[in-house]
Amino acid sequence: MKKVILGISGSIAAYKSAYLTRLLVKKGAEVRVMMTDSATAFITPLTLSTLSKHPVLTEVRSESAWNNHVELGLWADALLIAPATANTLAKLANGLCDNILSAVFLSARCPVFVAPAMDVDMWQHPATRTNLERLQAFGVQVIPVEYGELASGLIGDGRMAEPEAIVDFLETHFRRPQLLHGKKALVTAGPTFEALDPVRYIGNHSTGKMGIAVAEALARQGAEVTLVLGPTALLPDNPGIRIVHAISAQDMFDACLAVFPHMDIVVLAAAVADYRPRDYSTVKIKKTEADMNIALAKTVDIAAALGREKHAGQLLIGFALETNNEESNALSKLERKNLDFIVLNSLRDTGAGFGHDTNKIVILRRDGTKTAFDLKAKPAVAEDIVREIVRAANPSDAASVNTQ
Numbered sequence: 001m002k003k004v005i006l007g008i009s010g011s012i013a014a015y016k017s018a019y020l021t022r023l024l025v026k027k028g029a030e031v032r033v034m035m036t037d038s039a040t041a042f043i044t045p046l047t048l049s050t051l052s053k054h055p056v057l058t059e060v061r062s063e064s065a066w067n068n069h070v071e072l073g074l075w076a077d078a079l080l081i082a083p084a085t086a087n088t089l090a091k092l093a094n095g096l097c098d099n100i101l102s103a104v105f106l107s108a109r110c111p112v113f114v115a116p117a118m119d120v121d122m123w124q125h126p127a128t129r130t131n132l133e134r135l136q137a138f139g140v141q142v143i144p145v146e147y148g149e150l151a152s153g154l155i156g157d158g159r160m161a162e163p164e165a166i167v168d169f170l171e172t173h174f175r176r177p178q179l180l181h182g183k184k185a186l187v188t189a190g191p192t193f194e195a196l197d198p199v200r201y202i203g204n205h206s207t208g209k210m211g212i213a214v215a216e217a218l219a220r221q222g223a224e225v226t227l228v229l230g231p232t233a234l235l236p237d238n239p240g241i242r243i244v245h246a247i248s249a250q251d252m253f254d255a256c257l258a259v260f261p262h263m264d265i266v267v268l269a270a271a272v273a274d275y276r277p278r279d280y281s282t283v284k285i286k287k288t289e290a291d292m293n294i295a296l297a298k299t300v301d302i303a304a305a306l307g308r309e310k311h312a313g314q315l316l317i318g319f320a321l322e323t324n325n326e327e328s329n330a331l332s333k334l335e336r337k338n339l340d341f342i343v344l345n346s347l348r349d350t351g352a353g354f355g356h357d358t359n360k361i362v363i364l365r366r367d368g369t370k371t372a373f374d375l376k377a378k379p380a381v382a383e384d385i386v387r388e389i390v391r392a393a394n395p396s397d398a399a400s401v402n403t404q
Helices: 012-026 044-054 068-075 086-093 102-107 119-124 125-136 163-175 208-219 248-261 302-309 326-336 377-395 394-401
Strands: 003-009 030-035 078-084 112-116 146-149 155-159 184-189 223-228 242-245 265-268 275-277 296-298 315-322 341-346 362-365 370-372
Touching: 003 012, 003 044, 003 102, 012 030, 012 078, 012 155, 012 163, 030 044, 030 068, 030 102, 044 125, 068 102, 068 341, 078 086, 078 102, 078 163, 086 102, 086 112, 086 125, 112 163, 119 155, 125 377, 184 208, 184 248, 184 362, 208 223, 208 377, 223 248, 242 296, 248 302, 265 302, 265 377, 302 315, 302 394, 326 341, 326 362, 341 377, 362 377
Parallel strands: 003 030, 003 078, 078 112, 184 223, 184 265, 223 242, 265 315, 315 341
Antiparallel strands: 146 155, 275 296, 341 362, 362 370
16 A cells, blocks of 8 residues: 545545544555545544544645645645545536645645545536546546435435445555556657747647647556657646657657657657748748738658658557548558557547547557547546557557556
8 A cells, every 4th residue: 555645525424534544554554634624523633643643634724734735745646535525526626725635636646536425416416427527537536436325314326435445446546557567658749839930830729638648548557658748738747757848840750759769659649730831930920911821831740750660569559630531531541651550539529629628539450440439538538548559569468457
């Protein structure tokens, strides 16, 4: 067991947190407890500090907690919120930060687990379902609730999982084999910007969310990941991922080519510009009354260039974002660029493509087979892609991969 932050919110199920703390400590975990103000009405901080052998944090504005909420977010191997009330789930899903628990959640770089606890009608309410879906899109893992008698006297779903089940869930997470341990992976993500003058550029709407999710999923499976990242405000949460920043298609190509010979897995998820302005103006181009014509030149084709250099044992995976004739266009790209498989998504699918937290993909393989997936949060899509990578790299391990 690892270093665990146990966050407790204000539910009658908080009485179970004493036993949960004791179980975690018995398993060898180093446990730090934090509580919302309402949680202290159900169980005292003194009880939990005695069991955890560490002071309990209850107030983000106190002198002892002001810096600790950031330090704890970096210290922990896991953040477990149990019980997680409907109110706490709503705060976390919407980035609200008014207590120690939500402050640490926003600072955490470790996996986050929530064990919901609420009445059946609250559990089934569309707002709760939406908040859970949003948290899962962030990569938060939801420990299933249990069916039974609730504090209200009703019978139904909403009971917090028993402490033994929660500890088993965490242990399963930490026991998962890293099926890509020892492998080196290169991922590209984000857009490229092709400069017209010192002010303007040609670009696209890519945010890099999908490529970053793939990089993080590969890292969770033990791969040593280099992420060549185009101009985007987003960054991976995993501090072990090596980031190389690139602006233009040529920048991205140069960064990829420098490390490509040493890579086992290459995932080209970036939205690289196909054309750049042929002529660059060193001064800002002034607006005139006449129309402006810009001559364009082709950019380097990164996928094709790497496909020509690919050696035995390397996996090269591409992406195809299409608006029409989707599969035929993707299959053509698969063959022309010597890819091992290609991830297709269509802008005609609602919720897929640039800017969304979700995506809907089809994986097309060189042997003519394909697998279509439902619309999912991008971290879950990344799991599907990495599962396919594991299958291609080591078919016997593919069934056991879980990147969360």
